[in-house]
Amino acid sequence: MTPQNPVTEYTASLPFDRRLYRQDIACSIAHARMLARQGIITEKEAEAIIMGLVAIREEIEQGTFPFRPELEDIHMAIEARLTERLGAVAGKLHTGRSRNDLVATDMRLYIKEAVAQTVAGLHHLQATLLEVAQAHADVVIPGYTHLQRAQPVLLAHHLLAYFEMLHRDCARFRHAGAEADVLPLGSGALAGVPYPIDREFLAQELGFSRVSDNSLDAVSDRDFLLSFLAAAATCMMHLSRLAEELVLWSSAEFGFITLGEGYTSGSSIMPHKRNPDVAELARGKTGRVYGHLLGLLTVMKGLPLAYNRDMQEDKEGTFDTVDSLQATLGVFPGMLRSLQVNRERTSQAAADSLLLATDVADYLVGKGLPFRQAHQVVAQVVRYAVERGKGLGELSLEEYRRFSPLFAPDVSTLTLDSALAARRVKGGTAPRRVREALAEAQKRLEVCPGS
Ligand code: ARG
Numbered sequence: 001m002t003p004q005n006p007v008t009e010y011t012a013s014l015p016f017d018r019r020l021y022r023q024d025i026a027c028s029i030a031h032a033r034m035l036a037r038q039g040i041i042t043e044k045e046a047e048a049i050i051m052g053l054v055a056i057r058e059e060i061e062q063g064t065f066p067f068r069p070e071l072e073d074i075h076m077a078i079e080a081r082l083t084e085r086l087g088a089v090a091g092k093l094h095t096g097r098s099r100n101d102l103v104a105t106d107m108r109l110y111i112k113e114a115v116a117q118t119v120a121g122l123h124h125l126q127a128t129l130l131e132v133a134q135a136h137a138d139v140v141i142p143g144y145t146h147l148q149r150a151q152p153v154l155l156a157h158h159l160l161a162y163f164e165m166l167h168r169d170c171a172r173f174r175h176a177g178a179e180a181d182v183l184p185l186g187s188g189a190l191a192g193v194p195y196p197i198d199r200e201f202l203a204q205e206l207g208f209s210r211v212s213d214n215s216l217d218a219v220s221d222r223d224f225l226l227s228f229l230a231a232a233a234t235c236m237m238h239l240s241r242l243a244e245e246l247v248l249w250s251s252a253e254f255g256f257i258t259l260g261e262g263y264t265s266g267s268s269i270m271p272h273k274r275n276p277d278v279a280e281l282a283r284g285k286t287g288r289v290y291g292h293l294l295g296l297l298t299v300m301k302g303l304p305l306a307y308n309r310d311m312q313e314d315k316e317g318t319f320d321t322v323d324s325l326q327a328t329l330g331v332f333p334g335m336l337r338s339l340q341v342n343r344e345r346t347s348q349a350a351a352d353s354l355l356l357a358t359d360v361a362d363y364l365v366g367k368g369l370p371f372r373q374a375h376q377v378v379a380q381v382v383r384y385a386v387e388r389g390k391g392l393g394e395l396s397l398e399e400y401r402r403f404s405p406l407f408a409p410d411v412s413t414l415t416l417d418s419a420l421a422a423r424r425v426k427g428g429t430a431p432r433r434v435r436e437a438l439a440e441a442q443k444r445l446e447v448c449p450g451s
Helices: 006-011 014-037 043-062 074-094 099-135 155-180 199-206 215-220 223-249 277-300 309-338 343-350 353-366 371-387 397-401 409-413 416-422 431-447
Strands: 140-145 148-154
Touching: 014 043, 014 074, 014 099, 014 199, 014 309, 043 074, 074 099, 099 155, 099 215, 099 223, 099 309, 099 431, 140 155, 140 343, 148 155, 148 353, 148 416, 155 223, 155 431, 223 277, 223 309, 277 309, 353 371, 353 416, 397 409, 416 431
Parallel strands: none
Antiparallel strands: 140 148
């Protein structure tokens, strides 16, 4: 093998953009068809070119395509192979287009597919969250703020919070998909092309909703990638939060859940440990996805119009983002299904009477005390109880009344169940509300998959 020229190697994108071969060939087939319809090439020439392209696609899929490292990118590699097969007529394919509008079109097609796959993955994960929530409809856990026990919530309510995040993620990905749904082909290198091409026909053939309005913008716009990367970064942030809760909850300190064996690994030296590697890696992969967003923003910053070679750097980060995201969405449903809730530990944690402190304050409000004063009174009650190692439910009425004469025998009706049921405001954790929310979420999934 001849040693590679370091400059050729430096400037090549073939090692990674070969991934765009399907999109590139689809663009070329549509383009050849259009050129023939417009009488720019003959029907026979178009037919030969299209058959050649189909054969090349097969070669690539079967692994027999000769990827020659000296060729710069997938567009050149395909065209060179077409020339080997057809001779000079292959050169007619590049009439009325440029690699600049071609690569922009390839990437848009790629993102549209990635959006469809991502939305399907999100939909599956949302359905799994609902399934796990339904299966544990009666489990109560402490809700936290500042990671301090705050008020009791249903586990299902907690999981539904993630359903909402993923719902917004779907909308963000769809938005990126809509942005990508504009055809650049026909913009040429930067100024348009001097042939009577039919861009509407190209758009139709390739499944784009419309054609771009400005050729300079069309070849140099990567906003749709930035929107996708931003949606991916936000989505991974959500998944990393869920991952973190699984890590925390499966620790001995919380002990709320046990993750399935397939989603943890043993320690090589500490025989008692099961490490939540899958959740940790989901949390960890969030870093590279953020990085790719910032990477592309930086690549695009300050670029003069129109195409600049810097833009070739849009690909690896995008591909890695899609891979990291798909892989993470791929493992989450199984991991969630594998979790077992340790009901003894959740009940014990939820039985912490201090979780009812706010309800005691609300009780005093019910007796006419302004909330701020009620808060102060209950802070004193709590201090008193904690000092004596007692729960709020273990204090006698007499003890309560040392802090306020408004306390009456009905203070004993404050329980975990009453605290939950009281939060029946729309969006609250009352069991009745959560049942409604679960049904509503199920409907949302059915009406509009992935939302
Ligand atoms: N390999 C290039 C890229 O990925 C394709 C466009 C090249 N255009 C050019 N004028 N060199 O961006």
